[in-house]
Amino acid sequence: MDEIKTRVLVVEDEASIRRFIALNLNRAGFEVMEAESSEMALEIINEFKPMVAILDVMLPGIDGFTLCSYLRSKSSNMVIIMLTAKGQDTDKISGLEIGADDYMVKPFNPMELIARINANLRKIHNVRKPLEQRLSLLDMEIDKDAQRFYRKGEEIELTPTEFAIMEMFFQNPDKALSRHEILDLVWGKNYFGDIKIVDVNVRRIREKIEDDPSNPKIIETVWGVGYRLRGEK
Known part of the structure; x- marks a missing residue:
């Protein structure tokens, strides 16, 4: 039986960055879908059903904060990681306040992004010491x-x-x-x-x-x- 892959939606308007992220996530064993805008993400999300969403803050049209808020309202279990510009502390705090689980500051090492994804997924799958239910x-x-x-x-x-x-x-x-x-x-x-x-x-x-x-x-x-x-x- 084929192993079920974790589905990751990458929403980033800069094609080179988006493809770089997707390439590394694919290599790490994730199933990846790309979207260049929030509008495109909303069109595919119901069918793709991502477990993880990587959202750029500065998106054309509907921005990343608005998309994050919408996704969080639809799912409390989806892992949401925001991509912010270097030094934009207000973006980091704003993203966390509206429901993001984590954030990455551009430019970043893709291996760190993968580590952040896995760390947040472990919280959902309870890979911690045994405990009463x-x-x-x-x-x-x-x-x-x-x-x-x-x-x-x-x-x-x-x-x-x-x-x-x-x-x-x-x-x-x-x-x-x-x-x-x-x-x-x-x-x-x-x-x-x-x-x-x-x-x-x-x-x-x-x-x-x-x-x-x-x-x-x-x-x-x-x-x-x-x-x-x-x-x-």
Whole structure:
């Protein structure tokens, strides 16, 4: 039986960059579809059903942010990686805020892009230490098998990265974890991205699960250290 390949959609208007990315992803064993615009991506996405989307921020017509937001609204499990211009920190933060899992700064090494894709896919496929399939803490519950998160009996939709962070916190209740520790536990020790990705994702989670995100009571900030999930009332 042929091995099912991970499908990757590359949306980039510069043909040379798009083809370079596609060539390297094909060589790494991915099934790749290319699109030069968001409009083209939207035409093929329902039939292609990508597991991963690589989106350039600066696209003609519908920009990468808008496409990212749309794709995230349609799927909480799709891995979305944004391609940003060098030094554009606002683009990085904006992409993460609207649902991207990661970003790459141009120019980049294709091997690093492949490593980022695999690191994010591992979060979906749970290639981590064995753990009970259903975990409960306070009024929250995680169903690992179904990749669902609940608070007060109601499901809250999390992205793969957000789910992985909450699962990590559930394994370490009441423990103050530094940003570097969270980066290692969730993204892996070989991840060399910006540590700001931790803060952005925690802020995004708080917006979804806290009663008052401006005064968080579930994921607490430990000043000078990082974050802690409150494990007791």
